Amino acid sequence: MNADVRCPGSLAELWPLLEDGFAVMAGGTDLLARRGAPGRVACLERIAGLQGIREEEGLLRMGACETHSRLLRHPLTASGLPVLARALSVLGSPLVRNMGTIGGNIVTASPAGDTLPPLYALDAVVELASRQGTRRVPLDGFILGPGRTALGEGEIVSAVLARIPAAGEVQHFEKVGRRKALAISVVSLAAVLRLDGSGTVASARLALGSVGPTVLRCPRAEAMLTGRRLDRETLLAVGETLREEISPIDDLRATAAYRRTVAGNLPLRLAV
Numbered sequence: 502m503n504a505d506v507r508c509p510g511s512l513a514e515l516w517p518l519l520e521d522g523f524a525v526m527a528g529g530t531d532l533l534a535r536r537g538a539p540g541r542v543a544c545l546e547r548i549a550g551l552q553g554i555r556e557e558e559g560l561l562r563m564g565a566c567e568t569h570s571r572l573l574r575h576p577l578t579a580s581g582l583p584v585l586a587r588a589l590s591v592l593g594s595p596l597v598r599n600m601g602t603i604g605g606n607i608v609t610a611s612p613a614g615d616t617l618p619p620l621y622a623l624d625a626v627v628e629l630a631s632r633q634g635t636r637r638v639p640l641d642g643f644i645l646g647p648g649r650t651a652l653g654e655g656e657i658v659s660a661v662l663a664r665i666p667a668a669g670e671v672q673h674f675e676k677v678g679r680r681k682a683l684a685i686s687v688v689s690l691a692a693v694l695r696l697d698g699s700g701t702v703a704s705a706r707l708a709l710g711s712v713g714p715t716v717l718r719c720p721r722a723e724a725m726l727t728g729r730r731l732d733r734e735t736l737l738a739v740g741e742t743l744r745e746e747i748s749p750i751d752d753l754r755a756t757a758a759y760r761r762t763v764a765g766n767l768p769l770r771l772a773v
């Protein structure tokens with residue numbers, strides 16, 4: 502197949518290509534692995550408006566084309582969003598992190614996508630851009646199923662915005678894979694908890710990856726944590742509730758039963 506690869510320098514140059522049927526490519530780590538040699542592809546990497554990491558009204562705004570490596574190195578991610586930084590540090594390999602982008606991870610919409618549980622737990626909002634302007638959609642409304650999003654015709658993801666937790670909130674991410682490095686998750690857990698002065702949980706946000714068709718928030722387990730301390734008894738009970746809330750499947754990486762067991766064990770890491 503003859504490839505027709507364009508690298509527009511601005512959004513204004515991108516829109517006619519999308520209207521002409523060009524596929525969008527950021528780092529290409531998913532697109533090229535899935536499709537092989539590209540046909541008609543518009544690369545996003547030269548569009549300055551899709552880059553940048555900055556604070557905006559209490560939210561961290563991450564341009565869609567920021568790579569996992571750049572996000573990981575950025576002081577605002579490292580200091581403000583350790584739950585996301587931890588997930589980025591175990592995503593793929595250094596090469597994949599250097600090429601892959603946060604926008605690509607979101608649009609791929611894999612229930613095993615490593616940035617997704619932290620972004621769900623941080624109330625992330627996706628900014629979408631098209632010739633008509635921009636709109637914002639909560640991440641959990643944007644991702645509809647494996648590989649399915651609410652991206653409209655002629656739209657791209659321009660940025661993702663995540664709440665920056667207050668100092669002292671507990672942030673945790675853990676991924677269980679089949680091996681230590683370069684492994685897709687079998688189960689992952691992101692937790693963002695606010696504690697009061699006495700160590701009691703004032704609010705809890707839990708999101709699990711690879712245990713359903715999308716990343717799952719766990720409202721019953723969150724409610725159970727709220728008003729309690731992070732002791733072993735509470736976390737064991739939360740783990741049992743998580744096991745009831747999720748709907749894992751058997752696949753080549755793990756059985757549903759194994760995923761259920763591991764998912765219920767992960768909250769024990771939150772013990773203080």
Ligand SMILES: Cc1cc2nc3c(=O)[nH]c(=O)nc-3n(C[C@H](O)[C@H](O)[C@H](O)COP(=O)(O)OP(=O)(O)OC[C@H]3O[C@@H](n4cnc5c(N)ncnc54)[C@H](O)[C@@H]3O)c2cc1C
Nearest residue numbers: 527528529530531532593601602604605606608614615658
């Ligand atoms: C060897 C290997 C290991 C991997 N390991 C992991 C892992 O451990 N964890 C993990 O989460 N992922 C992993 N991945 C998957 C992949 O690297 C990530 O999902 C990455 O974030 C995808 O980003 P990208 O920029 O390369 O996306 P691309 O491949 O460029 O695009 C992916 C999809 O998103 C669309 N797209 C990209 N950017 C935009 C945008 N801004 N707006 C609209 N649509 C867009 C593309 O059209 C395409 O459909 C791995 C991939 C490989 C090849």
